[in-house]
Amino acid sequence: xxxxxxxxxxxxxxxxxxxxxxxxxxxxxxxxxxxxxxxxxxxxxxxxxxxxxxxxxxxxxxxxxxxxxxxxxxxxxxxxxxxxxxxxxxxxxxxxxxxxxxxxxxxxxxxxxxxxxxxxxxxxxxxxxxxxxxxxxxxxxxxxxxxxxxxxxxxxxxxxxxxxxxxxxxxxxxxxxxxxxxxxxxxxx
Numbered sequence: 001x002x003x004x005x006x007x008x009x010x011x012x013x014x015x016x017x018x019x020x021x022x023x024x025x026x027x028x029x030x031x032x033x034x035x036x037x038x039x040x041x042x043x044x045x046x047x048x049x050x051x052x053x054x055x056x057x058x059x060x061x062x063x064x065x066x067x068x069x070x071x072x073x074x075x076x077x078x079x080x081x082x083x084x085x086x087x088x089x090x091x092x093x094x095x096x097x098x099x100x101x102x103x104x105x106x107x108x109x110x111x112x113x114x115x116x117x118x119x120x121x122x123x124x125x126x127x128x129x130x131x132x133x134x135x136x137x138x139x140x141x142x143x144x145x146x147x148x149x150x151x152x153x154x155x156x157x158x159x160x161x162x163x164x165x166x167x168x169x170x171x172x173x174x175x176x177x178x179x180x181x182x183x184x185x186x187x188x189x
Contacts, residue, residue, distance in 0.1 A: 066123050067150050067160045075124040082120040082134055084153050090136040091116045094151050097158045103177040115141040
């Protein structure tokens with residue numbers, strides 16, 4: 001009989017210990033959750049605007065300097081997408097702006113998609129980091145002549161165009177005309 005009471009005491013003690021280890025904490029957390037479910041906390045969140053910080057105050061001359069600066073003065077970061085344009089929209093805007101320069105003899109249908117290879121880049125002035133801009137840069141092939149272009153995303157205008165490849169004689173003639181018409185195009189900014 002004594003052995004039987006020992007088994008019963010052992011079983012009750014083991015049950016109490018198991019209850020305290022497994023069931024009691026579970027019930028405690030359930031009680032905590034019920035308290036938290038009925039309490040709603042409201043927090044005031046102030047939004048932070050990061051986009052367009054640097055290039056809003058930049059003048060056209062600053063953008064032209066940034067595009068034409070040495071590598072040591074400008075940090076260039078390749079981006080996967082622009083802030084305003086998608087690749088399709090950037091190509092479309094590039095063709096629209098190229099049509100405004102008569103020497104290129106472009107029409108609204110312009111070059112096909114494969115002849116416009118532009119990607120977005122973030123340009124940061126290393127001396128004044130607040131001066132930054134996103135520009136779509138790359139090449140455009142028009143009538144067997146390849147041009148390097150830079151399209152400013154904020155102003156939606158071309159900020160640089162240069163002849164890079166093509167027939168040398170034709171290239172020199174177009175470059176001269178392009179320089180004159182480029183000055184007229186820039187004045188409309």
